Amino acid sequence: MELSRAGDRLSPCNRGPTRPRKWAQCVKKKEVSYYRPTGRLDPAPAELAYGSLELAALEYHARRGEIILLYADETILWRFALPRAGWWRKTPRARLPLRPLSQSQITREESLKRQAWVRYRSWSRITNGVLLSVLGAVQYGTAKVFYKIVPHFDAQELRHYLHQVMATFGKTGKEVVMVVDRSGIHRAHKLDATFDHYQGKLRFHFLPAHCGHHLNPIEGFWRVMKDAIGAGRCFPDLQQLYHRTRQVLMAHQERPMYAFHW
Numbered sequence: 001m002e003l004s005r006a007g008d009r010l011s012p013c014n015r016g017p018t019r020p021r022k023w024a025q026c027v028k029k030k031e032v033s034y035y036r037p038t039g040r041l042d043p044a045p046a047e048l049a050y051g052s053l054e055l056a057a058l059e060y061h062a063r064r065g066e067i068i069l070l071y072a073d074e075t076i077l078w079r080f081a082l083p084r085a086g087w088w089r090k091t092p093r094a095r096l097p098l099r100p101l102s103q104s105q106i107t108r109e110e111s112l113k114r115q116a117w118v119r120y121r122s123w124s125r126i127t128n129g130v131l132l133s134v135l136g137a138v139q140y141g142t143a144k145v146f147y148k149i150v151p152h153f154d155a156q157e158l159r160h161y162l163h164q165v166m167a168t169f170g171k172t173g174k175e176v177v178m179v180v181d182r183s184g185i186h187r188a189h190k191l192d193a194t195f196d197h198y199q200g201k202l203r204f205h206f207l208p209a210h211c212g213h214h215l216n217p218i219e220g221f222w223r224v225m226k227d228a229i230g231a232g233r234c235f236p237d238l239q240q241l242y243h244r245t246r247q248v249l250m251a252h253q254e255r256p257m258y259a260f261h262w
Contacts, residue, residue, distance in 0.1 A: 047208035051215050058177060058205065062140045068169050069140035072178045073212065074153055074185075075222045079130045079241050080234045106130050113238070114152045126151055129238040134225075134245065135161045137178060138218045143256035145221065147249050149242060155190040162194050166202055176202045181212035225249070 043051075062069040080101070101109070113129030133153035137146050146165060150157045169176050180186045186204060195202065213219050228248045235241040 041210040043210040048211055048214060051208040051211045055215060059140060068174050068176045070137040070178045071216050071218050072137035072180050073216055073218045074133055074135050077132050077241060077245060079238055117151050123242060126238055132242060136218055149245055155185060155188040158185060159194050166198055177205050179205045181207050182209055
C-alpha cells in the first residue's frame with residue numbers, strides 16, 4: 001500500500017460525509033512503570049540446551065572430586081538509586097532521585113576515581129565516583145561466594161582476582177574451571193599471561209551467547225545482594241556504598257542468604 005504524499009492529502013471540503021470516529025484506547029500515565037532496561041537478550045533454545053549439557057558434564061566431574069567448578073560473574077553497584085525491572089512498583093510511593101548527577105558530572109567523577117585508584121590502589125584514597133564493581137564466584141555444591149570489590153573493573157583487576165582464586169584453590173592440586181559469559185573482558189588478551197602461568201590448573205568455560213542469566217546461578221545471588229544492600233537507596237559517597245557492600249557480603253559468609261539450586 002502506497003502512502004499518500006503531502007500534496008495529495010484530502011482537504012476538509014472533500015473528505016466525504018462524517019462518520020463516528022473510534023478513538024484509540026489511551027493508556028493512563030500512572031499505569032506505566034518506567035525502569036532501567038536490562039538489555040537482556042533471550043538465548044537460542046538450541047544453544048541453551050547445549051550449554052546445559054556441557055554444565056551437567058562439568059558438574060559430574062566436580063561431584064567426583066576431579067575438578068573445582070566455580071560460577072563467576074561481575075556486577076555493578078550505583079551510588080544513587082537506579083530502578084530496574086522486578087522491583088519498581090506502580091503503587092503511589094515517594095519519588096526516587098533517579099539521577100541526581102548529569103552525565104558530564106558522572107564522567108568526571110568516574111575519571112577522578114580511576115586516577116586515584118591507579119595511583120594509590122587504596123580505598124582510603126577514593127573520594128569520588130558513582131559506581132563500584134563486584135567480582136564474584138560461587139563454588140559448585142556450596143554456598144561459598146569468593147568476591148572482590150573494586151572501584152573500577154578492567155582486565156588488570158580480573159587478573160588480580162584470578163591470582164587470589166588460585167591462592168585459595170591452588171594447593172588442592174585440582175584443576176579450577178570457572179564458568180563465565182562471553183563478555184569482552186573475559187576474552188581479553190591481557191589474560192593470556194595469567195592462563196599461561198596456570199597452565200593445566202585454571203581455565204575458563206564460556207557459556208553460549210546470552211545464556212548467562214539462565215545458566216549461571218550467581219546471577220540470582222546478585223539480585224538478592226542488591227536488594228539486601230538497598231535497592232533505591234542513595235549513598236552520599238562511594239565509601240559508604242563500599243562499606244555497606246562489604247557488610248552484606250561478610251554477613252552472607254556467616255549465614256548464607258541465598259540457597260543456590262544446582
